[in-house]
Amino acid sequence: MLQANLEMGVIGNGSFGALIDRHARVVWSCLPAFDGDPAFCALLSPRGHDGGDFAIELEDYAGSEQHYITNTAILRTVLRDAHGGQVEVIDFAPRWRRNDRFYRPPSLIRRIRPLAGNPRIRVLARPLADWGARVPECTWGSNHLRWLLPGFTLRLTTDVPVRFIREALPFVLAHPMELVLGVDEPLDRSLASYAQEAQQRTEDYWREWTRYLSIPLEWQDAVIRSAITLKLCQYEDSGAIIAAMTTSIPEAPGSARNWDYRYCWLRDAAFVVRTLNRLGATRTMEDFLRYIFNLATTDGSLQPLYGIGLEERLDEHEVPSLAGYRGMGPVRRGNLAWLQRQHDVYGSVVLASTQLFFDQRLNDPGDVHTFARLEPLGERAYALHDVPDAGLWEFRGRTAVHTYTAAMCWAACDRLAKIAVRLELGERATLWRERADHIRERVLARGWNAQRGHFTDTLDGTHLDASLLLLADIGFIDADDPRYVATVEAIGHGLRRGDALFRYVAPDDFGAPETSFTICTFWYIDALAAIGRMDEARALFESVLARRNHLGLLSEDLAFSDGEQWGNFPQTYSHVGLITAAMRLSRSWQEAS
Structure with missing residues (x-):
């Protein structure tokens, strides 16, 4: 259920933007740019298809906290379950200066880690195509999934077991995991080190900009x-x-x-x-x-x-x-x-x-x-x-x-x-x-x-x-x-x-x-x-x-x-x-x- 009063955060990097609700659900994002097809369109209630979202769903959800990391466009959501379990979700779009230009791919990075207890989560990645009219064709490999959207192929690279995402299976989050959603290009380095570096460099960019x-x-x-x-x-x-x-x-x-x-x-x-x-x-x-x-x-x-x-x-x-x-x-x-x-x-x-x-x-x-x-x-x-x-x-x-x-x-x-x-x-x-x-x-x-x-x-x-x-x-x-x-x-x-x-x-x-x-x-x-x-x-x-x-x-x-x-x-x-x-x-x- 969507929150009342537009209780959502916004992230982006000058190429695209995404809206994320209090439950850490990406509910709106047009790709690969602001005027594109909304692959994530749950905000506007797709007819006939579940999905249109990218969610980190916590079993026995009991509440959440959400704030931006100070002076940045990096969003932090903490989900709490009824048993004392807590999960942190960090969301951002990478942006920093590289080779005298700004690196700003249409990419969303989600970093999840357990903070307390033994939280069980499901990762739901359910983009839709043609303004929510159909479920796009999906292919996958050992560490990624690909969705064929109109004019754009979306790729999710992750260390979450791919089958868990494909079949929306719940699992205990025992250690930090990374999800990098964006263009259809393989990542040629460690996923965890890339996500960590990307967060730090994006944080540095925004703090320098606001400074x-x-x-x-x-x-x-x-x-x-x-x-x-x-x-x-x-x-x-x-x-x-x-x-x-x-x-x-x-x-x-x-x-x-x-x-x-x-x-x-x-x-x-x-x-x-x-x-x-x-x-x-x-x-x-x-x-x-x-x-x-x-x-x-x-x-x-x-x-x-x-x-x-x-x-x-x-x-x-x-x-x-x-x-x-x-x-x-x-x-x-x-x-x-x-x-x-x-x-x-x-x-x-x-x-x-x-x-x-x-x-x-x-x-x-x-x-x-x-x-x-x-x-x-x-x-x-x-x-x-x-x-x-x-x-x-x-x-x-x-x-x-x-x-x-x-x-x-x-x-x-x-x-x-x-x-x-x-x-x-x-x-x-x-x-x-x-x-x-x-x-x-x-x-x-x-x-x-x-x-x-x-x-x-x-x-x-x-x-x-x-x-x-x-x-x-x-x-x-x-x-x-x-x-x-x-x-x-x-x-x-x-x-x-x-x-x-x-x-x-x-x-x-x-x-x-x-x-x-x-x-x-x-x-x-x-x-x-x-x-x-x-x-x-x-x-x-x-x-x-x-x-x-x-x-x-x-x-x-x-x-x-x-x-x-x-x-x-x-x-x-x-x-x-x-x-x-x-x-x-x-x-x-x-x-x-």
Whole structure:
């Protein structure tokens, strides 16, 4: 039985990721990359086949403990039986520098050892193929098993007797054992020494990576865990950072708001880049900027999201072979949002790319040629700032001229003007400043509703939208401007329920929203701090931190009633919000000295 509240850990290495529950079951992993076939798909309830998991099952199970080894992505689970027996399971994906590159195969290493008593375990390795539709062909040798998956052969090398795994036979775990799951290549050295060395070198890598992070004085554990999670969601081949590792975990129980999030959304780009910059994760930021710039230098048109390999078509299909998270289908593969028009992406990409021109740490800074590649995005932003779109929230059944979209189009022109000044391109600076000013005047005139006393979700509109909290953050309006303060206060009254926020309350294509969008609560926390309500912001931040799972991870949404997590997991944007809020709210090192 899967745990409630998404009580799972995540491991990975920049090639793939895996989710592991409190029982030490691998319940989700797409192979050989984030967008691949989920060989382990038990999270989404396969129909007609047992399995879709990789489990260390303890007889007479009585409980477990689970934590990460400090400052790493290495997960430790201790299983306890009813007789005093204990088993330790160490899970990680190997990653370290070798020959001036990173060794990061799509490989999961599981190390098991008895800690007390005479525990009896079963090792269940039951991958499925074609999205849980069939059991793959399996072959084996003296110390390995192989499964023939679509386009990928999975190999398990182990010192557990192969027959014990094939037939799921229980046995007493009398000494440590190793399981190395990955590509179909024989291991040409001692299994135990490889697993031990791999753990040590992977541990060294993560501790070295976290060592150079810039972190606040307060909430360091939360920030470090969020930073590692953000890093785990980057596909290193291209630099893309996915929204989440999963698909189709519903935003609310039975809501059918089930989407595939294993892709890269451009709307998040500027905020992710800024967060990586604040963390000092320069290499990760540069890799992500490389991905963004690859998309930005085509014909000037952008879609809301792309695949991790820069794919444009992400056709959406329902998957009948999977019943869904807790049986709550449908399960969707692909995301039709790639067909939508969301004009805020032009501002997001230009905002992110601005880093190239002002950050002297970068190996490949922006120049006049880079600027020329970005200008077509500004042209699009200016042309589309008052054209209806699907908006930040990807409405499928309606369009409008959204205030946030128009403000992001302003941001594209504003930042191009600043870059042009930096590059001493006087005429271009004048042009982009005039265009930015024109957009700003229109948004201030039509996005502000004097009768209601706040900015509205659309130009000439009447409703509230949490994205309005970002107007000061992107520099469109000063945080102490009475219009912004009034909008923050209106959102607190209109969209807040307890310690969380709706993104909007008006019904959409799927009815009225039922859960809070976690990033919106972090936006509100930032806005409260910006307008001087620091104590309230800190208290609300602490409340959200308490809603993380037992390993410090967040999904997309929180239920208002009981704080249970819903939506795809782990959610990159939620962790970006956590990091940003912690850095804004924390006392400084000087204040503590």
